[in-house]
Amino acid sequence: MALERSIPQVDLSEESQSERLARKSKEAPYVPIGLAGCVGAVLYGVYQFRNKGEMSTSVYLMKFRVVAQSMVVVTLGLGVGYSMIDKYLLPKFHSAASKKDQATV
Secondary structure, three states, rough: OOOOOOOOOOOOOHOHHHHHHHHHHOOHHHHHHHHHHHHHHHHHHHHOOOOOOOOOHHHHHHHHHHHHHHHHHHHHHHHHHHHHHHHHHHHHHHHHHHHEEEEEE
16 A cells, blocks of 8 residues: 655746745755755865865865765665655554554544
8 A cells, every 4th residue: 555645736837936946845855955955065165175275186076076975875865764764654653543542432
């Protein structure tokens, strides 16, 4: 028995950019978190690049690439973990709680 989520039908021709961002944020809450993380990582990288000292540019960029890739892996892991909890564990808890409530009534 699969859980089905309803996708709202939206007329995209009459939707402003701020309305679209708000709608997308409600549909997928990790999108604005990912965008903020990306902007933060880029700003941190620019700051560190300006203060890198004697390190060569190629070595710095390779280190930054490794850090960026690990952040992507961590974020994907958290997203998959949240999706699995939401899809498989929470329905079991809700059904167990509703059965317990029905048994006490």
